[in-house]
Amino acid sequence: MKFIDEAQIEVSAGKGGNGCMSFRREKFIPFGGPDGGDGGRGGHIYVEADSNLNTLIDFRYQRLYRARNGEHGRGADQFGAAGEDMLLRVPVGTLIRDAESGDVVADLTESGQRIVLAQGGQGGLGNLRFKSSTNRAPRQSTPGHLGEQRKLHLELKVLADVGMLGMPNAGKSTFIAAVSNARPKIADYPFTTLHPQLGVVRVGEGQSFVVADIPGLIEGAAEGAGLGHQFLRHLQRTRLLLHLVDVAPFDPEADPVRDARSVVAELKKYDSELAAKPRWLVLNKIDIVPQEERKARVADIVRRLRHKGPVFVISALAREGLEPLLREIFEAVRKQGPATPEPMHDPRFTQNDA
Structure with a gap:
């Protein structure tokens, strides 16, 4: 549909x-x-x-x-x-x-x-x-x-507790498929995700949260490039943003730090309030990086990005590092409480009229 x-x-x-x-x-x-x-x-x-x-x-x-x-x-x-x-x-x-x-x-x-x-x-x-x-x-x-x-x-605007953002092929669809009941299309070409996906993540008995995946952002998205700008509104109701970064891109000339900065820049252009939401850095596809290089590469990316929030290193495909991340997300969402909807400016239409 x-x-x-x-x-x-x-x-x-x-x-x-x-x-x-x-x-x-x-x-x-x-x-x-x-x-x-x-x-x-x-x-x-x-x-x-x-x-x-x-x-x-x-x-x-x-x-x-x-x-x-x-x-x-x-x-x-x-x-x-x-x-x-x-x-x-x-x-x-x-x-x-x-x-x-x-x-x-x-x-x-x-x-x-x-x-x-x-x-x-x-x-x-x-x-x-x-x-x-x-x-x-x-x-x-x-x-x-x-x-x-x-x-x-x-x-x-879809109702979700957590929203994911990142460049195309950052592994967002693989992540949501690994942790939730959502089954998005997954492929090795950009813009596989064409519309938002919602998934319910269960971390324990009676403990769950909803995560939203939107099409990847590219530079110039706020001006209409790519697909992501059409769906950024779906992140406005979320309480936490997960910024997925591919630490091992296929293109040898690609720079994960440059890509991550461009995503943040597009977010600020679209909505300053959205950009001010809590944003966690999730470094994905660590399983592709040789074991002896992982620590140095992660340290280099975090240093160059100057990210002040939490940082997690995972592999959505290999399911490495997911459990600690999901537990931290649930705790953060639980502490924030229910999201507050936007105020209504037309009081004539706030109740039923028989």
Whole structure:
């Protein structure tokens, strides 16, 4: 299935039904009085987070959503029925913004979370409503109100505790396959990973965390080069970044330190807050380096990078050094507690409206 993490849609709530102007007309009742009912309200448009979905692909093929209008009022004191509400389902982690103002309408971070995207219009009043002791035969009614219309931008940010970044072929897919239940495609050419992968890592009884793998970053990613810049948003909800570095690249002219610096530079260009997240250095593919050279090569890379955070040396393929790393990750994630979602700037849409 094609992975879609961004979409533009337009929602239009239903129009309220018109109020009716009617008078009771029956045999032997010459002055029956007004009996025009109110119109029904237009249908609301809701959005709900669904844990069974993992892509916004449905919103690429249908971009306009209209709820049903309310029925008009009728005579004999009959009120119009309310328009049927519409429910849109999106993956957990979907951020919805107003396309015109840019304000956050909803940040759906929990399965089953539901809000109103567009309010249906109120129904008009029938002439029954205008009856009074001084106006016994009112000849007035009101039309139904239009429903809300808005253009929305949907953006999926996967929910993961740990995010991985690095150059293409740094071994990210091999790592996530070795430590979790994810089964990404693994090959020896760049950009094997074309869309984010999520994996659940279990480190013990009732102890687990979620790790996310995104396509590799290359120099110029923030300006559109490669694939990684399209998916950096998926790292914004994570609490810890694992920076995988290939210590034994196939290309003899490749420099792991230069590649690592370019990844950090692209991260800063994309989002300074993302670049400020805790970042651990993970030196991968150590099994390719001869035993007598490993210590010197690792020391040289760490010295040149001037990395101040934790450093781990592993081989994802040979599963060397994984257990200590996973245990440290779990402890770090546990101490940080649950992630805090982005604030909502549009209070009108924070709760259900019956």
